[in-house]
Amino acid sequence: MKYKILDSSWTGGGRSREGGVRRGAGGRRGRGGTGLFGVVGLVGYAYFGCYELKPGEAAVILELGRYEQTVETPGLHWHWPPPFASDDIVDVSRVRRAEFGFPSDGAPSATQRLEGTVQTRDNNIVELHFVVQYRVKNAFFDRYRIADPTQTLRDAAQ
Numbered sequence: 001m002k003y004k005i006l007d008s009s010w011t012g013g014g015r016s017r018e019g020g021v022r023r024g025a026g027g028r029r030g031r032g033g034t035g036l037f038g039v040v041g042l043v044g045y046a047y048f049g050c051y052e053l054k055p056g057e058a059a060v061i062l063e064l065g066r067y068e069q070t071v072e073t074p075g076l077h078w079h080w081p082p083p084f085a086s087d088d089i090v091d092v093s094r095v096r097r098a099e100f101g102f103p104s105d106g107a108p109s110a111t112q113r114l115e116g117t118v119q120t121r122d123n124n125i126v127e128l129h130f131v132v133q134y135r136v137k138n139a140f141f142d143r144y145r146i147a148d149p150t151q152t153l154r155d156a157a158q
Contacts, residue, residue, distance in 0.1 A: 049081035056093025058139040062086050090139035101129035
């Protein structure tokens with residue numbers, strides 16, 4: 001479509017005499033918004049790689065599903081955003097407990113009584129009630145090297 005210029009004042013404005021915007025003019029109009037949108041999108045995407053560690057926490061960082069590192073220093077940290085990297089935050093300062101033979105909230109059930117019952121060498125039956133308290137030392141082992149940490153503890157304690 002050809003445009004006719006009636007007045008010289010129309011040449012600098014990028015508009016035709018019909019009042020529409022010239023197509024294919026190669027001007028810079030409309031490009032700044034696209035670049036700004038791209039930068040805001042990139043910053044927003046990078047934000048998903050930020051995480052904060054409180055004192056007593058550790059983060060296990062996986063890059064492309066492979067173990068990369070364990071971060072234990074408190075503060076704000078960054079890794080590549082998903083799907084390239086992920087973090088799993090573990091509370092390593094909390095003392096965890098597992099109870100055997102009795103619940104802490106009332107009377108034991110039949111399963112809990114059986115769990116605390118032991119037959120001795122001289123065929124006597126003894127009821128044991130005990131608590132195992134532990135703290136996670138290695139966050140990576142707790143999350144990824146042991147299939148079920150709670151069940152492993154229960155099996156080892158008996």
